[in-house]
Amino acid sequence: MTPYRIVAAGDSVIVVEFEERIDPIVNDRTIACAGALQRAAISGVRDVVPTYRSVAIYFDPLRTNGAALMARAEVVARAVSSRSSDSPEAIRSPAAPSPTVRIPVCYGDELGPDLADLAAFAHMDETEVVRTHVASTYRVFMVGFVPGFAYLGVVDERIAMPRRASPRLRVPAGSVAVGGVQTGVYPMETPGGWQVIGRTPVKPFDPGRADPFLMKAGDAVEFYPIERGEFDTWAN
Amino acid sequence: MGELSHEHGAATASLRVIKPGMQTTVQDEGRWGWQASGVPVAGPMDLVSHRTANALAGNPRDAATLEVTLLGPEIEFEDDRFVAVAGADFEITVDGKAAPMHCGFAVSSGARLRFGRRRLGARAYIAVAGGIAVEPLLGSRSTHLVSGMGGLEGRSLRSGDRLPLGAQTPRLQPSPSAAQPIVPLPDRHALVRVLAGPQTEHFAPDALDVLQSAPFVVGQDSNRMGFRLDGPRLTHARGADIISDATALGSLQVPASGQPILLMADRQTTGGYPKLATVISADIPLAGQLVPSDRVSFVVCTPRAAMVALIAQEQMLMAIEAGRS
Numbered sequence: 259m260t261p262y263r264i265v266a267a268g269d270s271v272i273v274v275e276f277e278e279r280i281d282p283i284v285n286d287r288t289i290a291c292a293g294a295l296q297r298a299a300i301s302g303v304r305d306v307v308p309t310y311r312s313v314a315i316y317f318d319p320l321r322t323n324g325a326a327l328m329a330r331a332e333v334v335a336r337a338v339s340s341r342s343s344d345s346p347e348a349i350r351s352p353a354a355p356s357p358t359v360r361i362p363v364c365y366g367d368e369l370g371p372d373l374a375d376l377a378a379f380a381h382m383d384e385t386e387v388v389r390t391h392v393a394s395t396y397r398v399f400m401v402g403f404v405p406g407f408a409y410l411g412v413v414d415e416r417i418a419m420p421r422r423a424s425p426r427l428r429v430p431a432g433s434v435a436v437g438g439v440q441t442g443v444y445p446m447e448t449p450g451g452w453q454v455i456g457r458t459p460v461k462p463f464d465p466g467r468a469d470p471f472l473m474k475a476g477d478a479v480e481f482y483p484i485e486r487g488e489f490d491t492w493a494n
Numbered sequence: 495m496g497e498l499s500h501e502h503g504a505a506t507a508s509l510r511v512i513k514p515g516m517q518t519t520v521q522d523e524g525r526w527g528w529q530a531s532g533v534p535v536a537g538p539m540d541l542v543s544h545r546t547a548n549a550l551a552g553n554p555r556d557a558a559t560l561e562v563t564l565l566g567p568e569i570e571f572e573d574d575r576f577v578a579v580a581g582a583d584f585e586i587t588v589d590g591k592a593a594p595m596h597c598g599f600a601v602s603s604g605a606r607l608r609f610g611r612r613r614l615g616a617r618a619y620i621a622v623a624g625g626i627a628v629e630p631l632l633g634s635r636s637t638h639l640v641s642g643m644g645g646l647e648g649r650s651l652r653s654g655d656r657l658p659l660g661a662q663t664p665r666l667q668p669s670p671s672a673a674q675p676i677v678p679l680p681d682r683h684a685l686v687r688v689l690a691g692p693q694t695e696h697f698a699p700d701a702l703d704v705l706q707s708a709p710f711v712v713g714q715d716s717n718r719m720g721f722r723l724d725g726p727r728l729t730h731a732r733g734a735d736i737i738s739d740a741t742a743l744g745s746l747q748v749p750a751s752g753q754p755i756l757l758m759a760d761r762q763t764t765g766g767y768p769k770l771a772t773v774i775s776a777d778i779p780l781a782g783q784l785v786p787s788d789r790v791s792f793v794v795c796t797p798r799a800a801m802v803a804l805i806a807q808e809q810m811l812m813a814i815e816a817g818r819s
Contacts, residue, residue: 267692268772269800271742280737292530307529307740309764314740316529319775319801320808402738402764404641405533409738446641463531465631465643471531 262335264328270319272328274335275312280411284311285399289476291338300330308475309400310409358395358478361443363434364489365391365456372422372453376436379419388483390414391455396441398477406445406463408473413439425451432457432493434481459492507573509622511655515567515609520626520645520657521619522558525634529740529763536636536644539617539718539759539782542677542807543581547621549815550578550598550673552663557625558635560651562618564785566609567651569620573603576623576662582615582783583679596673615679615783624660638760639718676810677779682788683709684780687795687803688746688771693736696768697748698729702794705746705770709789710754716786718760723790727752728770738766744773744781746792756781756790776803 262276274291277284292308295315302322307314317327365388366373377384396410403409413436421437426449429435433444435452444450445462462472473479484492511518521544524537538544538561545555560567566584571577578598579586586593587608588601595618601607607620628635628646637645646655690702698704710725723746734750740763741747746754747767756773757765758781773781774795784790 265692266689266797267740267742267769268689268744269775269797269804271692271740271772273692273740275739278737304526305529305535307763309739310737312739314529314742316526316742319804324797400738400764401530401532403532403762405528405531405643407532448640470632475530 262339264331264335266324266328267314269324270317272315272317272324272331273312274315274331276335276339277311280310280399282397285397286476287338287341288313290341291334292475294334294338295331298330298334300327303327309402356474356477358480359473361434361458361460361472361479361481362484362488362492363392363456363458363481364484364486365434367486369457369486369489370434370455372435373455376417376419376453376455380417382416387417387455390417391436391441392481392483394480396479398473398475398479400475401471401473404444404446404448406471406473408442408462408477408479410441410479411439413441415439419453421451422453425449426454429454430457432459432461434458457489459489507575507624507659508656509572509575509659510570511651511653511657512568512570512606514651514653514655515562516565517563518567518651519561519637519639520558520628520635521561521637522635523556524759525632525636525638525644528632532763533632533643534638534641534760534763535743536634536638536718537759538619540581540619540677540779541782542779542811543617543675544619544621545811546596546673546676546814547578547580547619548625549811549817550580550596551576551621551623552598553621553623553625555815557621557660558628559622560620560626560657562609562620564612564616566612566618568606568608570606571601571603571622573659575601575659577601577607578621579607579618580621580673580675581618583613584618585610585613596675614681616785617782622659623662627658627660640760673814676807676814677783679783680780680788684784684788684790686777686781686790686792687774687800688744688792689774689797689800690771690794691769692742692772693768694770696730696732696736697770698731701728701770704728705754705792706794709791712784712786712788712790714786716784718758720758720761721756721781721784721790723754723756725753728754730768732768734768735766736768738764741765741769742772744775744778745769746771746773758782774800774803776800776807
């Protein structure tokens with residue numbers, strides 16, 4: 259049994275909190291808890307939002323009793339926390355695990371203006387930085403910040419350069435960046451403080467697509483390098 | 495009040511923006527169900543006035559309205575419509591003649607609704623019978639300005655814009671008298687109730703007392719995402735960073751400065767600062783009417799008091815909604 263607690267955030271949100279650390283095992287538990295609550299389709303629940311180590315349940319207090327909802331969340335949290343390899347399948351996602359999301363990236367030059375700085379930080383050449391960035395399989399710990407922005411970890415310590423001292427006012431859509439032990443793809447042009455090392459022609463968020471979001475919490479993600487010519491062909 | 499004409503199948507009708515006002519956006523009840531993908535909820539800053547305007551115009555509660563901010567627009571109707579305006583107290587005219595707030599009225603094809611002086615409050619809602627019929631995005635017509643989603647091209651209105659209107663139902667009657675505003679507008683000061691948490695333990699033991707000790711001033715750079723508040727300094731006990739988690743509407747998040755930010759409709763779905771307290775649902779509409787440099791005092795209440803206030807508000811809304819036909 260691992261610790262958890264359930265707290266209210268105002269009168270229309272309940273939060274289930276697991277252990278206070280960034281850890282794939284804790285994150286798995288969080289995502290399993292969110293999945294079970296989503297599948298329960300509880301009347302009056304508006305949104306179930308998993309983050310690194312907690313699940314927020316948004317509900318309409320005029321349609322759902324907060325205390326009863328808390329009791330249901332407690333049952334799910336307890337089941338998820340006590341689960342071992344032989345735990346009830348109901349808690350595990352019934353769907354097959356998603357295939358790894360593979361994202362093409364054109365690294366460096368004007369599409370990755372911070373690659374040279376990152377290479378200097380890592381005492382590597384740029385090619386080695388790219389090789390290191392593509393070598394890891396990352397986990398989507400959560401999606402937040404802007405629509406479709408997946409927080410990916412864990413970045414190899416050698417290239418885990420801290421965020422810039424002053425954020426850029428405009429980071430172009432598709433920029434692939436490193437911020438400490440996290441990496442991610444900017445789905446739209448926004449301000450941003452992470453080190454931009456490349457750009458992908460793939461859209462993390464495209465409202466016109468059948469599935470508008472490329473990545474969801476718990477997914478595995480890998481990057482692979484492409485040449486500028488391929489990027490331009492893909493992007494057009 | 496003119497005779498109401500009944501346009502059937504008038505989904506192609508539109509209204510035209512002559513002057514956009516300071517920040518006028520299309521809002522419905524919000525883009526729920528996508529926060530796990532990082533999509534902010536958006537929706538009206540004052541849900542009660544949005545629903546009131548819809549009820550008075552004969553619309554269902556989730557029809558899209560126009561949210562007007564501080565300086566109102568001028569709009570022209572291209573067909574006969576039933577209209578209502580609720581929320582912040584503005585002088586409004588139709589073709590130069592005074593029109594009432596909080597009361598449905600008919601406008602004729604070619605009529606111009608114009609916002610004049612603002613007396614109290616920050617945001618008013620224009621409901622037009624049939625609703626603003628922009629294409630929904632992920633199930634909602636609400637505009638989220640920062641991500642450029644929803645509404646009309648994800649932005650606030652501009653001069654010359656045309657907004658499509660839905661078909662209006664034929665059974666409408668003008669409401670006999672003006673409804674009283676359900677939430678009294680703040681007059682340079684609001685008393686707002688909060689519930690403690692969710693991260694009270696990240697703060698010094700007296701932080702909730704400090705929060706209630708004096709009013710906070712609403713900052714000039716406040717917007718639909720949130721209000722920066724200037725007042726008694728709140729002290730952290732465990733540093734100003736947490737592992738990022740979800741952000742409820744009305745959260746008082748406190749960065750290292752010790753000055754809280756009240757998270758409102760367009761807030762990001764996640765944040766990395768601890769949250770000392772959360773404004774109760776019934777008082778969010780009041781907060782949504784605050785103007786920069788207004789003062790806001792917080793008082794901690796019980797979950798029971800929060801529910802009593804919300805139920806009372808809902809009963810008043812349902813009475814207006816029931817009386818619409």
